[in-house]
Amino acid sequence: MRQKIRFNSKTIHGGQHPDKAYGAVMPPIYQTSTYVQTTPGVHKGYEYSRTHNPTRTALEKSIASLEGTKYGLAFASGMAAIDNLVKLFNPGDQIISTNDLYGGSYRLFRQVYEKYGIVFKFVDLTDIGLFKSHITKQTKMVWIETPTNPMMRIVDIKTISKIAKEHEILVGVDNTFATPYLQKPIKLGADLVMHSATKFLAGHSDTILGLLVHSSDKLHEKLSYLQNASGAVPGPMDCFLVLRGIKTLHLRMQRHSENAQEIVRFLNQHPKVEKVFYPGNPNHSSYQLAQEQMSGFGGMLSFLTKTKDRKKIDQVLSKFQMFTLAESLGGVESLVGHPASMTHASIPIAAREESGIFENLIRLSVGIEDFRDLIDDLKKALD
Numbered sequence: 001m002r003q004k005i006r007f008n009s010k011t012i013h014g015g016q017h018p019d020k021a022y023g024a025v026m027p028p029i030y031q032t033s034t035y036v037q038t039t040p041g042v043h044k045g046y047e048y049s050r051t052h053n054p055t056r057t058a059l060e061k062s063i064a065s066l067e068g069t070k071y072g073l074a075f076a077s078g079m080a081a082i083d084n085l086v087k088l089f090n091p092g093d094q095i096i097s098t099n100d101l102y103g104g105s106y107r108l109f110r111q112v113y114e115k116y117g118i119v120f121k122f123v124d125l126t127d128i129g130l131f132k133s134h135i136t137k138q139t140k141m142v143w144i145e146t147p148t149n150p151m152m153r154i155v156d157i158k159t160i161s162k163i164a165k166e167h168e169i170l171v172g173v174d175n176t177f178a179t180p181y182l183q184k185p186i187k188l189g190a191d192l193v194m195h196s197a198t199k200f201l202a203g204h205s206d207t208i209l210g211l212l213v214h215s216s217d218k219l220h221e222k223l224s225y226l227q228n229a230s231g232a233v234p235g236p237m238d239c240f241l242v243l244r245g246i247k248t249l250h251l252r253m254q255r256h257s258e259n260a261q262e263i264v265r266f267l268n269q270h271p272k273v274e275k276v277f278y279p280g281n282p283n284h285s286s287y288q289l290a291q292e293q294m295s296g297f298g299g300m301l302s303f304l305t306k307t308k309d310r311k312k313i314d315q316v317l318s319k320f321q322m323f324t325l326a327e328s329l330g331g332v333e334s335l336v337g338h339p340a341s342m343t344h345a346s347i348p349i350a351a352r353e354e355s356g357i358f359e360n361l362i363r364l365s366v367g368i369e370d371f372r373d374l375i376d377d378l379k380k381a382l383d
């Protein structure tokens, strides 16, 4: 695209052009491992699909356009993207992260990378003073999730980035929950954004894929080297599915947000609900910050039931009919989950409860069905 276009057009056209071979409007699925060379080293820009693949290139350009960055890199999963990033660091380097981190990221940091000598500090990043007090000469990156999972806390990307810059600390943001439709971390000062495209970007619960996006030439050289050296790249079919999902991202995110707002209104006044966690809820502890940093609040929320009896909570969970009890999030269909025993089971109980993930916490990924049917389902399950 030559002209400057707006976000809702970028989802469809950003970084895209009709295919050069036959003019296909959608990037074809280039299901090939290798490419012809006319003489050794002379080719059309592609040699081997671990290094580059045209379908993957189309996706990498699409996400870079959406986040407003120079570079995008695609990986076999969100975890593979984070793994690639952590490989930038050396023994002794320190990474500061949030204390209610995505369970898989926590596991990767603690169980895989600590033994290579990288030091991780898990800190409540909503407390700026606490963040500052953990910075040392060894601190090389701060890893932000916002809204956090599943407590929906809001971390101030702008303030943290400003402090991090003063100490030459890299700022990475897991933007999976918000997507670039609701939040643009790079504009707020972050250096790098990661996505589990498995979730809202692909949006149809049919593929696993991860993305890293940023604008630094120096970082790109290192990250693309590692991407090729380690080889955790997605196949062309998966890239195609994410590209297709992205084309309706703006429509879906709008509906996810509207539906979640309706559900929050319902849960707020429900006699069996103790507390609702949603950044768009006026009683949310960081409502003001959420207003400033996000352009809407998305489809993720969690709530505490009044009962703490695990048997009764399991009964509630098994009564859902439209909400499917499953891991994951961000698809067109609504899902319900129990963080303490599902997504966050790999975090030790003490650490889990310190960040607010109690047995009576239920997480919803609100889909794009008719919200009245979703509310009927919640009514019956909570009854």
Ligand SMILES: *Cc1c(COP(=O)(O)O)cnc(C)c1O
Binding pocket: 077, 078, 079, 080, 102, 104, 105, 145, 149, 174, 176, 177, 195, 196, 197, 198, 199, 208, 209, 210
């Ligand atoms: C799912 C998820 C990941 C991991 O992504 P995968 O695609 O499952 O590997 C990382 N961060 C967040 C916030 C997630 O929800």
